[in-house]
Amino acid sequence: MAHHSCSNLDTSPTINRITAGTTAIDKDAYTKNVRVQAIRIAAPKTGKILRSQELKGLVLELPKFSSVVREENDDSRLVLLQAKPEDALPSTALKFVDEEGGTIVPYNFSLKYDYWTADEILQATLPEELREESPTGFAITGHIAHFNLRDEYLPFKKIIGEIVIDKNKRIRTVVNKLDNIHNEFRFFEMELVAGDADYVVEHHESDCKFTFDFREVYWNSRLHTEHERLVSIFKPEDGIIADVFAGVGPFAVPAAKKGCAVLANDLNPNSVKWLNKNSEDNKVGNLLRASCEDGRDFIRGAARRAYDEPFAAYAGPKPNRRQVREERRRRLEQQGEGAARPEPDDTVTVEKPPRNRIAHFVMNLPDTAIDFLDAFRGVLSRDLRGVYSELPMVHCHCFTRFLDLADARADIEKRVESALGASLRGNFSLHFVRSVAPNKDMYCISFRLPEGVAFQ
Numbered sequence: 001m002a003h004h005s006c007s008n009l010d011t012s013p014t015i016n017r018i019t020a021g022t023t024a025i026d027k028d029a030y031t032k033n034v035r036v037q038a039i040r041i042a043a044p045k046t047g048k049i050l051r052s053q054e055l056k057g058l059v060l061e062l063p064k065f066s067s068v069v070r071e072e073n074d075d076s077r078l079v080l081l082q083a084k085p086e087d088a089l090p091s092t093a094l095k096f097v098d099e100e101g102g103t104i105v106p107y108n109f110s111l112k113y114d115y116w117t118a119d120e121i122l123q124a125t126l127p128e129e130l131r132e133e134s135p136t137g138f139a140i141t142g143h144i145a146h147f148n149l150r151d152e153y154l155p156f157k158k159i160i161g162e163i164v165i166d167k168n169k170r171i172r173t174v175v176n177k178l179d180n181i182h183n184e185f186r187f188f189e190m191e192l193v194a195g196d197a198d199y200v201v202e203h204h205e206s207d208c209k210f211t212f213d214f215r216e217v218y219w220n221s222r223l224h225t226e227h228e229r230l231v232s233i234f235k236p237e238d239g240i241i242a243d244v245f246a247g248v249g250p251f252a253v254p255a256a257k258k259g260c261a262v263l264a265n266d267l268n269p270n271s272v273k274w275l276n277k278n279s280e281d282n283k284v285g286n287l288l289r290a291s292c293e294d295g296r297d298f299i300r301g302a303a304r305r306a307y308d309e310p311f312a313a314y315a316g317p318k319p320n321r322r323q324v325r326e327e328r329r330r331r332l333e334q335q336g337e338g339a340a341r342p343e344p345d346d347t348v349t350v351e352k353p354p355r356n357r358i359a360h361f362v363m364n365l366p367d368t369a370i371d372f373l374d375a376f377r378g379v380l381s382r383d384l385r386g387v388y389s390e391l392p393m394v395h396c397h398c399f400t401r402f403l404d405l406a407d408a409r410a411d412i413e414k415r416v417e418s419a420l421g422a423s424l425r426g427n428f429s430l431h432f433v434r435s436v437a438p439n440k441d442m443y444c445i446s447f448r449l450p451e452g453v454a455f456q
């Protein structure tokens with residue numbers, strides 16, 4: 001798209017349309033030679049010219065492009081204008097320039113392939129009939145850009161991919177998602193469109209580093225706010241987080257990083273493989289235990305597992321470097337005073353009990369998570385009653401076709417209650433996560449597990 005700021009000056013790339021057979025683009029072909037008028041002015045007056053009321057709106061404004069050119073002699077500058085050489089300038093502007101001792105001169109410059117955005121280049125490249133909806137709607141995960149290209153764009157995918165790589169420093173690999181999503185494990189089949197055939201990505205989210213093979217596991221960067229939202233609810237001292245459909249750990253790893261004890265489960269062995277790596281890489285191995293079970297079995301076994309093999313009590317936030325330094329200095333000072341004060345380590349601390357109770361279940365498998373809720377029926381045996389004076393919260397993601405909030409609420413409430421075999425009596429909250437398709441919204445319903453269900 002042309003830059004709007006220059007109404008009459010065309011600074012878009014030179015059109016270089018491709019046909020279905022094109023395998024490489026000629027980057028030089030996009031070069032645009034631009035001819036404008038400029039004000040030659042004594043260097044110290046440049047600021048005055050740029051700020052002047054008389055020239056307001058006339059100075060060239062191009063993104064990433066300086067409208068002031070230093071001349072060889074260094075005594076004068078050229079202030080570039082939006083005007084073409086044949087355009088008449090307003091008389092007030094001419095008078096002002098004259099009074100300041102400036103002169104109007106022509107100036108030529110060229111913009112090259114590297115100057116424009118991917119979108120601008122695509123607009124100048126794709127066949128006329130495909131320009132309307134430029135296919136730049138891609139998501140980035142690590143160094144991979146993934147498209148969902150419509151059929152019409154497929155003959156041009158290689159060129160599209162190469163332009164995207166040229167224009168984004170982070171991107172080394174461009175893939176196109178194919179239609180078939182693996183039903184159970186939710187990962188996509190994809191074809192390489194351009195760049196390296198390297199699918200192991202390193203992605204940063206919630207201050208954690210995630211590594212995984214994009215071809216073997218589920219990942220969706222669009223969920224990052226939802227990951228952060230739930231993790232922000234968790235409190236390390238409250239109890240254990242049980243992530244039923246953990247994937248490679250976007251809830252589990254950040255939760256452990258903030259001190260929560262986590263049981264993280266996924267049925268896809270590859271997810272668990274990367275989950276364990278991410279747990280190690282983020283140094284939370286002591287707080288995160290991974291398992292590879294069906295979600296229903298995991299739900300049924302989690303409370304017992306937490307009770308039999310509890311996690312150590314939360315010891316409070318890790319001191320940061322400054323705090324460690326200050327503590328060390330304080331101790332040294334004390335030693336210097338020669339006082340027989342007790343070392344801080346000797347101070348009496350009240351022993352906190354280990355964490356053996358599940359505080360939150362996370363269920364992010366929106367397609368079918370509600371169907372797993374029946375596993376909570378009778379999930380707690382009577383002997384755990386004492387431990388569960390406060391019952392776990394369940395955060396269950398789901399889709400609905402009802403786009404109106406009240407309808408969505410009623411629909412989700414009904415399905416959840418039917419799976420639990422009990423009423424929630426309106427005690428739940430519903431969070432809109434995102435719209436996944438024109439007729440499909442994703443929500444997260446949160447509720448405390450009803451006592452009648454847990455001890456059924």
Ligand SMILES: C[S@@+](CC[C@H](N)C(=O)[O-])C[C@H]1O[C@@H](n2cnc3c(N)ncnc32)[C@H](O)[C@@H]1O
Pocket residue numbers: 184185186218219220223244245246247248249250251265266267268271293294295296364365366
């Ligand atoms: C939508 S993904 C969510 C992953 C992760 N929580 C996230 O936000 O990225 C659902 C995950 O559930 C796993 N899964 C599918 N069916 C399962 C089942 N029956 N039991 C346990 N995990 C399952 C899939 O392998 C996938 O990793």
